[in-house]
Amino acid sequence: MKPLLLAAFLALSGALVAAQTPALPTPTPAPAATPAPSVAAVLAAAQAHTSDIGFTYNIPADWEVVDMKPSLPAVQEQQKQEATSEEEKKGIDCIQIALTARHGDPATVVIAVALPFACFGQQMTDKDLPGFAQGAAEGLTRSFDLSDSVVGSYALGSHSLWIERSKGTVKGHPETAYTVETVCSILKKGAACWMAMAADKQALEIFEKGAVTLDGEVQPALVPANAFAKKPF
DSSP: OOHHHHHHHHHHHHHHHHHTOSOOOOOOOOTTOOOOOOHHHHHHTEEEEEETTTEEEEEETTSEEOOOTTTHHHHHHHHHHHOOSHHHHHHHHHOEEEEEEEETTTTEEEEEEEEEHHHHTOOOOGGGHHHHHHTHHHHHTTTEEEEEEEEEEEEETTEEEEEEEEEEEETTEEEEEEEEEEEEEEOSSEEEEEEEEESSHHHHHHHHTOOEEETTEEESOSSOTTTTSSOOO
C-alpha cells in the first residue's frame, strides 16, 4: 500500500479518535478515591469485538462502546476532500470501524480500523507492511500534535506487526497530554490498525494487554513487552 493511502487511512482514524474528545476538562480529584482495580482484574472481565476481516480484540467490559456509524460518512467525506488520488478516496470509502471505545475522565479512547481487500480491490502481504506503516505519523498529525515518537516491529504467531508510540495532544486542546499508540498488521482478508489515545499508564497497559485473535491465531496480548526491541523492517 502506498504511504499516502495509509496517511488517509490513519487520518480518518485519528479524526474519529479526536472526535471523541471535543473538550477535555482537567478532572477534579475525588476527596476519597478508591484504589483502581489492577490491570489483570480489569482484563479478566473483558469483552471480545470481532471484525469481518478476521480479527477479534478484547476490551474491558465496563468501557463504553461508541457507535460511529452515524458520524462516519461525514468524516469520510471530509477526508476525501483532502485526498490527492482516486486510490486514496477508494481506501477512505472502504474503511470499516471495527471498534470505538472510551473510558475515564479525561477519556482514554481506543479504536480498531479495518480495510477489507475485497472492497479496496488490492491484496496486500507482509512485504507491503513497511509502506503501509510509513504514513502513520503523517496521518495522525492531521488530528494530533505528536512528539517523542518511537517505532518498533514484532511478530504474533505468523503475523508481523508495526507499532508507534508518541506523546500527543488533540489539536486545539493542549490542556491534556496523552500517549498515542498505533499498531498495524496485514491479515488474509484486509489490513488493520489498532489505535489508543491513553490518558494514563494503566489505560495504555490495558490497551496493550488486550487479547487478540488474528486469522484464528489466539494471542494473549496485542502488544508484547519486547515490542520496541527490534527496529522496524
